[in-house]
Ligand code: CTP
């Protein structure tokens with residue numbers, strides 16, 4: 731396997747998590763009935779538990795987006811492109827598990843990071859590098875390992891790749907004016 735194929739397989743594996751992580755930003759103006767904060771505005775040790783930027787809209791759109799992407803991966807699983815891109819042993823007939831676990835893991839991993847940001851006094855939306863770039867990957871890898879564990883070399887590779895990809899995406903979203911913060 732070439733290095734390029736290895737990198738592409740890592741990205742393809744985590745596509746449902748990447749899209750789930752982007753979903754809250756993409757759907758930010760939609761589903762207003764889900765716009766309430768997941769922590770219900772409550773505090774812990776005098777700090778917001780998660781903060782106002784972690785909404786039920788993010789949770790729901792993230793999980794549904796993760797499932798949608800995994801379903802597309804299931805539909806195209808027999809193409810030669812999908813064979814090239816799929817990690818050995820990953821079976822997309824489990825698309826519902828894969829999509830749900832990567833999607834929910836991404837959103838919950840990100841929410842867990844927000845909890846620590848709030849506790850150390852970082853305001854919602856302010857950067858906390860490199861955790862903003864890796865929180866959702868750690869969450870989605872933890873959740874997906876219930877049905878598929880890709881090996882530690884892949885875990886290490888996707889963490890590094892995700893930092894690069896996420897920073898690029900956030901800058902792009904800032905440039906498109908759908909994100910207020912560059913990082
Ligand atoms: N978002 C959301 N619900 C979530 C996660 C994200 O509605 N569960 C939306 C919010 O509008 C948020 C944006 O997506 O501002 C970007 O998310 P992210 O960068 O993860 O959060 P931050 O704004 O940086 O907030 P925090 O400091 O809590 O990480």
Ligand code: MG
Nearest residue numbers: 840843862865
């Ligand atoms: Mg975050």
